[in-house]
Amino acid sequence: MGEIAMHLFKWIIFLCVLSWFSNSSTNGISSTSKHLSEIRKRMNYHKKHAVKSIQSEDGDIIDCIDIYKQPAFDHPALRNHIIQMSPSDETTMDSKAVSNKSTMDENPNMMLTSQVWRKNGSCPIGTIPIRRILEKQIRNHRLSEEYGRKGPSFPYQINKPNDNGDSNNINVNRSLAILHTEGLNYNAAKADVKVWKPYVEHDDEYSTSRIALKTGPYYEYDSIEAGCIVNPSVYGDREVRIYIYWTIDGSKTTGCFDLICPGFVQTSNEIALGGVLRSIPVPGGIPWIMTLYMHKDVETNNWWVQYQEDINIGYWPADVLKGLSVTAETVQWGGEVYSSRIGHPGHTRTEMGSGELGAPDPRSGWTKRMRVRDNSMVLKYPDWVTRYSDDYDCYPTYFLWEYMVDPEFYFGGPGKGWESWRCT
Numbered sequence: 001m002g003e004i005a006m007h008l009f010k011w012i013i014f015l016c017v018l019s020w021f022s023n024s025s026t027n028g029i030s031s032t033s034k035h036l037s038e039i040r041k042r043m044n045y046h047k048k049h050a051v052k053s054i055q056s057e058d059g060d061i062i063d064c065i066d067i068y069k070q071p072a073f074d075h076p077a078l079r080n081h082i083i084q085m086s087p088s089d090e091t092t093m094d095s096k097a098v099s100n101k102s103t104m105d106e107n108p109n110m111m112l113t114s115q116v117w118r119k120n121g122s123c124p125i126g127t128i129p130i131r132r133i134l135e136k137q138i139r140n141h142r143l144s145e146e147y148g149r150k151g152p153s154f155p156y157q158i159n160k161p162n163d164n165g166d167s168n169n170i171n172v173n174r175s176l177a178i179l180h181t182e183g184l185n186y187n188a189a190k191a192d193v194k195v196w197k198p199y200v201e202h203d204d205e206y207s208t209s210r211i212a213l214k215t216g217p218y219y220e221y222d223s224i225e226a227g228c229i230v231n232p233s234v235y236g237d238r239e240v241r242i243y244i245y246w247t248i249d250g251s252k253t254t255g256c257f258d259l260i261c262p263g264f265v266q267t268s269n270e271i272a273l274g275g276v277l278r279s280i281p282v283p284g285g286i287p288w289i290m291t292l293y294m295h296k297d298v299e300t301n302n303w304w305v306q307y308q309e310d311i312n313i314g315y316w317p318a319d320v321l322k323g324l325s326v327t328a329e330t331v332q333w334g335g336e337v338y339s340s341r342i343g344h345p346g347h348t349r350t351e352m353g354s355g356e357l358g359a360p361d362p363r364s365g366w367t368k369r370m371r372v373r374d375n376s377m378v379l380k381y382p383d384w385v386t387r388y389s390d391d392y393d394c395y396p397t398y399f400l401w402e403y404m405v406d407p408e409f410y411f412g413g414p415g416k417g418w419e420s421w422r423c424t
Contacts, residue, residue: 038074042133056117062131064124064128064269065127070130072259075263115277134236137236147233148256148260152250174390175337175390177352177412180332183329185374185375190291190372191370192289194289194290194353196365198350198354198412199349206232209229209334209335212332213294213324214328215326215330222322222324223250224303226242226305227243227290228240228243231257242275242307243257244257245258246320248324259273268307291369292305302315302316336352347394349415351414353411357396364411367408385399396413397409
């Protein structure tokens with residue numbers, strides 16, 4: 001009887017494991033199918049219900065969709081959401097602040113960015129422009145179920161410290177070169193971001209210059225960001241585009257670029273998220289700048305994105321966020337490169353910033369006029385900052401602050417394209 005009982009016990013264990021594996025696989029397939037099904041459903045909906053469609057010379061199709069029929073309202077938390085058409089608060093600048101106009105006056109060669117699709121038309125008031133997703137872009141993505149997402153920044157399994165007290169929890173396939181500040185409370189961040197078109201070597205890689213606000217533990221954090229990006233896997237080409245991104249769990253299962261998934265409520269009929277920016281000049285030419293301001297509305301707790309000082313693109317409602325619905329703990333300015341080749345022999349040649357080394361050189365990638373806002377409700381230069389690079393030999397940084405009225409942060413590089421014996 002003891003031998004029979006042992007055989008029965010083994011069979012029970014085997015069946016339990018088999019059942020768990022089967023359920024896990026089914027849930028994974030279901031999750032994947034649901035993600036793709038939702039994207040395709042929105043693709044068909046937008047094509048069918050577009051008030052107007054604009055063919056851009058860069059190849060994009062921009063659909064003008066009724067503002068009340070935008071993707072945001074597919075989010076369960078926003079089914080009964082009432083659109084906030086404009087921010088309710090105003091921000092004052094500190095005495096050290098330098099206005100965008102004065103910056104332009106000092107350097108008349110600086111020019112603001114614009115979007116290519118606007119050459120061929122505009123969306124009527126009461127609609128928002130949405131870049132149409134094409135089926136081939138989804139099919140060409142390395143992992144279709146991850147289309148429009150970044151993927152987790154850290155391993156799902158939190159590693160325990162080793163014998164030296166160090167942990168192996170590092171960025172996965174990602175390299176940051178940033179200026180960083182942290183504190184108890186931030187409810188806004190702003191900067192001028194230099195816009196270039198970096199070289200991206202492989203289709204499954206991307207390069208950004210952006211502002212990001214974050215809160216929560218490093219392995220499962222809330223994050224919102226905005227900037228410019230070259231991302232072939234999402235957009236199907238190597239054009240430089242304006243983008244936004246968000247997540248509430250370190251990109252494990254939530255979040256996406258632009259309006260690919262529901263969450264961000266757009267209010268502007270002028271800016272197409274993911275739209276191509278005006279042609280960027282070659283190194284040594286006229287620099288283009290993008291002014292971005294991300295701030296939490298003090299009355300609604302919605303996080304707004306403002307572009308070029310006067311265009312409110314839209315907002316992340318407090319209802320779709322977790323910790324950020326209260327406050328941001330950190331602000332980052334700088335660049336990010338994603339590549340599966342980072343951290344392995346044969347480092348990518350994908351560039352960050354302008355592709356020039358992060359140094360006090362007008363040809364380098366940079367951010368200027370860095371500002372934060374705390375409970376004082378004054379937009380000011382942060383009290384404390386530090387620069388950081390995951391991959392300093394490939395994407396170095398330089399912070400110019402001594403004897404400067406307004407400090408400047410330089411970042412980026414050509415990846416393995418320089419001193420390859422160091423950048424590996």
